[in-house]
Amino acid sequence: MINPSARANKTGAYYFSQKLTEISQLEAQGRTILNLGIGNPDLAPDPKVTTALIEAACQAEAHQYQSYRCTPALRQALSAWYKRNFGVALDYRDEVLPLIGSKEGIMHLSLAFLDPGDEVLIPDPGYPIYANAAVAAGAKAIYYNLTAAKGWLPDVAELESLVSPTTKMLWLNFPGNPTGAVASEADLQALVSFADKHQILLCHDNPYALILNEEPLSILAIKGAMEVAVELNSLSKSHNMPGWRLGMLAGKAAYLDAVAKMKSYSDTGIFRPIQEAAIVALEADEAWYSALQSTYLQRRTLICQLLDELQCSYATTGAGLYLWAAIPPGWQDSFAYSDYLLSTFDLFVAPGSVYGRNGEGYIRVALTQPAEALAQLLRRVQQHELSSLQV
Ligand SMILES: Cc1ncc(COP(=O)(O)O)c(C=O)c1O
CATH class of the missing domain: 3.40.640.10 (Type I PLP-dependent aspartate aminotransferase-like (Major domain))
Known part of the structure; x- marks a missing residue:
């Protein structure tokens, strides 16, 4: 074996490339994971x-x-x-x-x-x-x-x-x-x-x-x-x-x-x-851009409802493809909270600390899944809350 460079050895594996392998393994076991962890637009171009x-x-x-x-x-x-x-x-x-x-x-x-x-x-x-x-x-x-x-x-x-x-x-x-x-x-x-x-x-x-x-x-x-x-x-x-x-x-x-x-x-x-x-x-016209904005706006509204349900707090003043939300109090860290969402709701969101020390205590949720899938997830989370209340 010829050793990689010191530079390559010093570089850790990219978090998302590792996590996507884990998600593929879960899917191979028959789970359907809703991926809101990656900023990977799901819509087609014009x-x-x-x-x-x-x-x-x-x-x-x-x-x-x-x-x-x-x-x-x-x-x-x-x-x-x-x-x-x-x-x-x-x-x-x-x-x-x-x-x-x-x-x-x-x-x-x-x-x-x-x-x-x-x-x-x-x-x-x-x-x-x-x-x-x-x-x-x-x-x-x-x-x-x-x-x-x-x-x-x-x-x-x-x-x-x-x-x-x-x-x-x-x-x-x-x-x-x-x-x-x-x-x-x-x-x-x-x-x-x-x-x-x-x-x-x-x-x-x-x-x-x-x-x-x-x-x-x-x-x-x-x-x-x-x-x-x-x-x-x-x-x-x-x-x-x-x-x-x-x-x-x-x-x-x-x-x-x-x-x-x-x-x-x-x-x-x-x-x-x-x-x-x-x-x-x-050369896309205004109508194309505004249809895209409406789609993202509808998704953002659903994700805000989801975050409310999960008791995560967030601001809606930002722009872009993500909601950045503080995890509920009591969790050890953002990795533990992201793992909890994955195991409980088949939902992947990015732990904030992937982005640096100041990201600890946050998750990043991408607007990259259709409204129907988000609405279904919202219902699953609401039902889970109800059943845990009944316990
Ligand atoms: C801040 C930022 N810069 C650059 C990129 C890379 O984008 P591109 O697909 O153009 O390489 C991303 C992708 O998520 C990003 O979030």
Whole structure:
């Protein structure tokens, strides 16, 4: 046996990949598990999008390697989508870089900008990939706190106390995973000023911008942001295309060039039919977006009822694909509570501590199952409560 690298040995297995194996084993035993633990949209994209995919796949030239930065038409569509939704003008020639999902962008941004010994400011709780990517690049993850008391938003005074001469990058994500917190323009402006003062690259991860969010915001709309910030976005959640793997990085050309260079050694553009179908998805009209919002709203209402029944407390002020709820008092920790829901109700929700120390005491519930399944689950929980009262 040839040993994996120290880097690979240091990296623990991703919680969700392990848990999904456990869930498959339960299903093999005949249980039907309702998975509200993963932010994996269950709805299909617009049928026009799949038709475009099929038609494009039938073209003889569809199967070749593609340009490293994908087609100008895809970059134009992404740029127009940014203008429409966020009021941000991006030059499609060099301020938009298509990605194989934004997760890939997190890794390549880290490889492009971090040296061993650099420090990266990372939200706790937050999407776990930021820290793994930093460590893979040889840098050190320094966590900043997000807490209920501060609306799950960064405290610039705390960031000032954590910054050092080796701080190189700061990760932000609004609407937040897992908390759903939404930052205002003033919050983002303060963070841009902080990054500018310390010359830190601000990486804003924005995949939930268009889900149950009244005022979608791009950090690139903030004054001065183009000089110090880049933004990741994705079609995974906004267009129900998580398996397609299509994301983007937006920002100043010089920043994107560094990422494109690293990427060119690991991938060779995106499958042409996916690019062509993505253009159709990006051109979706208002009616398509609002139908999606209504579906998520109906699901969110049912999940709120479920959380009430379970005596979990939550705020409905957030946006995005999740409800972030405090577990009832008396439970040892969020893993124990998540295991209890799995064994008692065949329900999987994500334990909050997967997202960091400040996630302890919380669960994250994704809006990614149909209303009928949620209503059935709600009835099961209500009946369970009744039968335990009768005992
Ligand atoms: C905050 C955040 N960033 C990035 C991603 C990855 O998205 P993509 O499918 O574009 O790789 C996710 C996926 O859940 C996420 O929650």
